[in-house]
Amino acid sequence: MALLRITSPHTQRAGRRTSWVMQMVIYATLPGIIVQTWLFGWGTVINLAIAGVAALLSEAAILAMRRRPIRFFLQDYSALLTAVLLGIALPPTVPWWVTVTAVSFAIVFAKQIYGGLGNNPFNPAMVGYAIVLVSFPVPMSQWLGVSSVVASGEMLSFSQSLQAIFHQLPVIDSYTMATPLDGFKHKELLDSQSAFETLPALQAASIDSWLWVNLAYLMGGLALLWLRIITWHTPAALLGALLVMSGLFYVFDTSNAASPFFHLTTGAAMFGAFFIATDPVSSCTSNRGKLIYGAGIGILIYIIRTWGGYPDGVAFGVLLMNFAAPLIDYYTQPRTYGHKKAKTGLKIGGDH
Amino acid sequence: MQTAQVFSFHGGIHPEENKTQSLQLPLGKPSLPKELILPLSQHIGQASVPLVAIGDQVLKGAPIAANNGLLSSHLHAPTSGTITAIESRPIAHPSGLSDLCIVLQPDGKETWTELKPLPNWQQLDATEVISHLADMGIVGMGGAGFPTQVKLQGAHKKPLSHFIINAAECEPYITSDDTLIREKTRELVLGIELFQHLVQAEQVTIGIEDNKPTAIAALNKTLTECNSKIQLVVVPTKYPSGGERQLIQLLTGQEVPSGQYPADIGILCQNVGTCVAGYEAVYLGKPLISRITTLTGKALNAPQNVDVLLGTPVAHLLAYADLQEKQLNRLIIGGPMMGYTLDSAAVPIVKTTNCILAANKKELPAPAPEQACIRCGMCEQACPASLLPQQLLWFSKSQELEKAEHYNLFDCIECGACSYVCPSSIPLVQYYRHTKSSIRDAREAAVKSDLAKQRFEARKARQDAEAAEKEAKRLARQQASASKAVQTKKTAPATKTTEKSALNASNSEAAPQINDTTKKLKVDVAIGKSKLKKLQKQLVEAQEDERLEDISALQLHVSEQEKALVELETELAKAVKANPTKKPSDTPDNSVEKAKAPANDALKKAKIDAAIAKAAVKKVEKALKKAEELQAPEVDAIRQQLADAKKRADELEKVLDNPSPSTPPTEQKPAVSAAQLDLASQVKKEKIAVALAKAKINKLNKRLASSPEDAETVSKDIEAAQQQLVQAESLLATLIESQHNSQETS
């Protein structure tokens, strides 16, 4: 009788593997991808395809170099998830080499160099995004507008999207426009009210399109919450902090600040809150830690949006808080059963 | 009955319960197995000490092993029969290792020993009842097997606010407590009341999960019938609500402080099985010899609960529950969450075995390969102790023991909830168990190395002190020797005269004070002896250091001192004669003593020599055997050696058989014995040399055997060593001869 001898427990929650978690997150982005495609054309889908191939190839290559089982690690879907998040975040018409650079940098330098899945201190997708944002500011700032507000009055067709990504589309300028955040950032001397009246990027059609995108990601995020893949702490704290910050400044400086609703429904607010900040590897672990971590990102997003050099601040906010995550973790350990107080730091014997 | 407040605890999981399978059939009663195997360690603490020997006939319920120390338990014969063995057998333990067991062959008669119930327990002192429970071998039957008497005594530390009876049985598959409550409701209630009488808690609560409606109804009915004050609290089904600490939190809202026991906060927890066992021990006088165990799993055709005798092999029960051999993939003692796997079904049921889970491959598939931890935090949400399992995993993997401890690793109850929910299939519990034992080992090693260091340093300090003392003495001697060279002749007579004068003085004293004189004389003799000894020592040291002038001076000194001593002794002898009331034994004749001592010494030495010689013979015989096996060329040489060694051993034995006269004549002069002593020591040295040479040969032979490539050099070495040996032996022979002669002459 060859009996199995292993340690307890002898049973596991069926089905919920790491690959399942990754797949669910990918599926949860689907509503957002659909809305983005509907609003901004096929560019997002093409980007996703390029990113997916680049991610799998670079992951396989580095695994081969590290002499790890390639199949085993590709099956965890983590590389694909990074690719999906990046493909969503990049502008729909960004040249293919920007996508490839972003994705391969994310996989090779932000993830595998640190030891692969589970060992990366920074969110790989955001590292990739930040690298191309800093390196190629021009293609990264060209975002397509919705058909009703761009000069051409129509959307890019599939072939046009392909052309824009793989060659150059000379007429691309007539399809692109500033995002609402970009527009608001460059309102120059206008006060808020006149900016919302005059700037094309801040017209109802443009703002609504971003509202739809954000609502779609909120939906996906709620699905993840329902599946208990993420907890409410990080998104709630992030959105709450963003709300509080924008609310405060809106109350005190109505003429120059945008409303909290505007901040919560444009840019990558929802996408960042539910899909980027909740990356478990690089974020805080305890519930209290997640609250602090999320709030920190929310505050940083507002700061970067309002006073920083870039229109949106999710990537940098997340990366900056990634730095702080271990420190936060040290000071937010939960109180263990039977202990009067939670331990902090790494002080030995500080339990009284 | 008022409904009590139910609190909650952090985390917890809801695994599939799988409890109905084993509740389909009524409580089974398996037949007697061919033999019962009773491990001596069925509980936490020291193993019991067997009271029986192989071949003994025992009656059912008779004690067969007694407790060993405070934290231990008694063990009783589960049936009548014969003890066939007390030996190492595989036991129910995750390691699959064996331990000492008593094996009992039942005679099938089930003859009970005389039962001694305690009908008047209510009038008795609590300690008496508790010691009766100890005699009946009652231990905690929930899992750990903590001796009940220790737990009950511990409960007296503080006034008890709660006495909690654990009937939660939160592990999937297990239904033994459920069955026990259904079958023995009245006994359970009486048992609880018995324990309550012993501990006098303010509130008695039974905690039971809401997935046992039949048991709850039965309990409710009995409690109302008895008009009992016991409270029944139904808690929601959630694993691990049956953990002692979790149940306490559920029922009282209090947490047991880390590293302490429930008794420290005035709470006592007992399993239902223990309460029933307590009832049977006190009301019926029955020791703990059987228990209810669940047999379940898809590899069994007839899963059920059985009332089984302790020591019944698992295989016997599996056969009883109609095992399908081919289906069996994993055999688990306990439940799927905290149980451990068995290698073989030969292990016996013990006091804590609540379930045997015979699972097939589909039911409990092999775990998926471990993937990287993505810190998803699902484990943290599930942990009932509010730990950070992912951090603990990190520290366990890198063996950062201090950090793991800082993150409260020792508050982990190993419930397995974290591993259960882990999407990466990381065997978290195994990591924690390994790290916990690493920490414990490191602690033990630290204590041990500290102790070793202390002892080493103490030894060094002692040796240094000895060396310093020697050095100081040597210096003093050197200084003294300079002046001594001049003074020796003067001082020696002087001491002599003083001694003589003292002697004269004592002589001149009155006869009635003769006792005093003898005493004084004795003291003088003792002083003289010690002086002589010191001088002799100095002489030896001087000889060793080759200081010629000192030697002559000291020799002179020694001989003078000896003379003085002899005089003193004769004086003493006279005094003793003059005082005949003294018993002869009280007046040891020193010359006789002196002569006797070396004789005894010689005898001892001869014995030791004989022992060495015998050892040598043994060794050579061994070497011979080996050499013969290897067909080595030096077989003959070794044979020769063996013959020599045997001869020598015989000689020594002879010496031993005809020892020198044990009471040599009193006229024997110390010088003769000294010569003998000298000779003897020489003989000994030579013998040791011989032994060492032999050992060397032996070692060389071994080396020869192990490394045939250096055969030449080694065999050369052997020859050289043998030559040495022969020389040493011839020297020894002459020495022994001379020793014989000297003994004969004396």
Added chain:
Amino acid sequence: MFTVLLAIGILVVLSLIFGGILGYAKVRFHVEGDPIVDQIDALLPQTQCGQCGHPGCRPYAEAISNGEAINHCPPGGQATIQALADLLDVEAIPLDGDHGTETAQRVAVIREDECIGCTKCIQACPVDAILGAAKQMHTVIADECTGCDLCVEPCPVDCIDMVDVGITAKNWSWDKPQGVAAQSLNIIATDRSTEVSQ
């Protein structure tokens, strides 16, 4: 000119202030460090076996602090080498085979009926773990024995055995799990060395 002097003056004042702060910090937050020899000694296994070529653990600790290699301690094995490497911030090197090999924890046992009471082992034992007197049978106090082997050689009648402290149900423990993708680990040289050093 004045500006230059002013700048120099300000710098001087600043340096004085910061120097003062630093000086204060040194006194105020002074940490009494363990002398390095004590720290090294604390990591050594204290078997006092002398396999490193020094008469005890402390002398070896002193030798290490004077630059001797850290891999001369077989009883401590790779774990001790790793700990020493961490402490001294040097590379962990494999155990030097010349000084012996790492063995399981052992304890000396005297076959008592063969003992002749020569006291040679008592003198050899570095931790006074052997009990006995001249011409009396000796015995090892198992709890105090460090398994150093030093008593085996001097015994004239070879009656001392080194016995492995076996694994029983009481001291058994679970192995460390093999980790992620364990099946591939045996081919990666870098992983092997880290596995050893743990």
